[in-house]
Amino acid sequence: MPATRPERPFARHGRLARRRGWTTLVSVVASALAVVLVSGTSVAAIAGAQLAAAPHTVQLSKDDQATAKTADITAIKGGANILLIGSDTRVGQFDSDEDVQGARNDVTILIHVSQDHQQLTAVSFPRDLMVPIPACTNPQTGTAYPASSSAQFNTALGNGGVSCVVDTVENLTGLSVPYAGLITFDGVIEMSNALGGVDVCVAKPIDDDFTGLHLAAGSHNLAGSDALAFLRTRHGVGDGSDLARISSQQVFLSALLRKVTSGDTLSNPVTLYKLAGAALSNMTLSDGLAQTRTLVGLASALRGMSTSNMLFVQYPVVDDPADQARVIVAQDAAHALNVALQTDEKTTLSDSKTGRASEEAAGTGGTTGTSDGSAAPGTPSAASSAPATAAPATPATALPSTITGQSAAEQTCSVGN
Structure with a gap:
C-alpha cells in the first residue's frame, strides 16, 4: 500500500457539538444513477410505475421551472445540471424519536451531464462552507x-x-440548475441490500462510536445498517471533518458504480425495480425532474458512459480565518471549476488527488482506466456497449491540483483515524 501522505495542520471542521446529520444522499445518488444507466425502455417502465407512487413534487424559481418544462434534458445547451439534496430531518424517519428540530441540506451534490453525454461530474459542497x-x-x-x-x-x-x-448553488457556480431532488435517508438500507452489498476498501481501521461503525483494515461487503453507518461516519475517517467524510463517501460511490456497471445489475429488472422504488419513494422531485420523459432522457444521455468519465470532486475550499470550524471558497480553484462546468469542458483531476480520508488502493495505481480517461482493455464498464465507430475521445483539461476527488473507475480505500 502506498505510504501515507505527510501530515499537515488543518482545521478539524465539524468537531464542534452539533446535530448528527445522516448522510445517505450519496447512496441514493449512486443507485439512481445506476438505474438510469440501463436502456431507455427499462427506465420508462420503472420510472412510470414508481412516479405514480411518488407524488411529492416541489417548484423551483420561475426561470428554472420554465427551462425544465420545455427543455429536452438530452439536448440542453451546455449540458444538464441536477441538484441532489440530502436532508438531515428526522421527521417521519426510522429514528424520529431523536429530538432534532428543522432540516438542513446535510449533503448537497451537483450533477453535471455534458452535452455530448461523455462525462458526468458530481460536485460535493461541504455543509460547513460559508457562502x-x-x-x-x-x-x-x-x-x-x-x-x-x-x-x-x-x-x-x-x-x-x-x-x-x-x-444558492446557482449564485455560487454561475450555472442554471433546472432539476433538483430532495432525498431522505430511509431508502439506503433497502438499496444496499438490493445490490447485495458494496465491496469497500479500508486502508486503516475505522472506529466510530457515534455511528457504531468498527471496521478492520481490508475489504468489506457493506449492506444495510453497515452501509448507512459508513456513509454517515466522519469521526471515524481522516481528520474527523465533513471534508474527510466527503472523500470517504466517494470511495463508496465509486465502488458502487463499478459494481453496478460491471455486474448483472443492469440486466436484472427485479433489482432495478427495487433500486428505483427505494430511491424514488424517498425523494421529493422538482416538477421538471418528476416526469417519465426526463428520467428516460437522462438514461439516454448516460447510456454507454465509461466509469472513467464519471468524476467526483469536492468544491474547493480553504479554512475560514474567522472560524476554524468552517471553510470558505478557494476563489481561484473554484473559478476554474465553475468556468469548466459553465463551458461544458471535459475535465480530469490533475494528479488523481484523493481527499482527506481516502487513498489509492495498493497495487492498482488507483484506477481501472487509461490515461486518456477511457476504460482500460478488459475493464467492465458501461462503455462496453458503445459503438466501435465512436469518435475519438475529446482531450480532457486538468483541474487545479488543489481540487480533490476521483473517477468512478479509480479503486480507492477509505482511511480511518
Whole structure:
C-alpha cells in the first residue's frame, strides 16, 4: 500500500457539538444513477410505475421551472445540471424519536451531464462552507429570510426549501440548475441490500462510536445498517471533518458504480425495480425532474458512459480565518471549476488527488482506466456497449491540483483515524 501522505495542520471542521446529520444522499445518488444507466425502455417502465407512487413534487424559481418544462434534458445547451439534496430531518424517519428540530441540506451534490453525454461530474459542497445565501421564504412556514452575504451553506434548506438551495448553488457556480431532488435517508438500507452489498476498501481501521461503525483494515461487503453507518461516519475517517467524510463517501460511490456497471445489475429488472422504488419513494422531485420523459432522457444521455468519465470532486475550499470550524471558497480553484462546468469542458483531476480520508488502493495505481480517461482493455464498464465507430475521445483539461476527488473507475480505500 502506498505510504501515507505527510501530515499537515488543518482545521478539524465539524468537531464542534452539533446535530448528527445522516448522510445517505450519496447512496441514493449512486443507485439512481445506476438505474438510469440501463436502456431507455427499462427506465420508462420503472420510472412510470414508481412516479405514480411518488407524488411529492416541489417548484423551483420561475426561470428554472420554465427551462425544465420545455427543455429536452438530452439536448440542453451546455449540458444538464441536477441538484441532489440530502436532508438531515428526522421527521417521519426510522429514528424520529431523536429530538432534532428543522432540516438542513446535510449533503448537497451537483450533477453535471455534458452535452455530448461523455462525462458526468458530481460536485460535493461541504455543509460547513460559508457562502452568500439569497433572500428566501420557507414554503412550509411562510417565514421570510433576508439575503445574507455569509452564512453556513447547510442553512439554505431550512431558510427556503429546495428552491433556496438551488438558488444558492446557482449564485455560487454561475450555472442554471433546472432539476433538483430532495432525498431522505430511509431508502439506503433497502438499496444496499438490493445490490447485495458494496465491496469497500479500508486502508486503516475505522472506529466510530457515534455511528457504531468498527471496521478492520481490508475489504468489506457493506449492506444495510453497515452501509448507512459508513456513509454517515466522519469521526471515524481522516481528520474527523465533513471534508474527510466527503472523500470517504466517494470511495463508496465509486465502488458502487463499478459494481453496478460491471455486474448483472443492469440486466436484472427485479433489482432495478427495487433500486428505483427505494430511491424514488424517498425523494421529493422538482416538477421538471418528476416526469417519465426526463428520467428516460437522462438514461439516454448516460447510456454507454465509461466509469472513467464519471468524476467526483469536492468544491474547493480553504479554512475560514474567522472560524476554524468552517471553510470558505478557494476563489481561484473554484473559478476554474465553475468556468469548466459553465463551458461544458471535459475535465480530469490533475494528479488523481484523493481527499482527506481516502487513498489509492495498493497495487492498482488507483484506477481501472487509461490515461486518456477511457476504460482500460478488459475493464467492465458501461462503455462496453458503445459503438466501435465512436469518435475519438475529446482531450480532457486538468483541474487545479488543489481540487480533490476521483473517477468512478479509480479503486480507492477509505482511511480511518
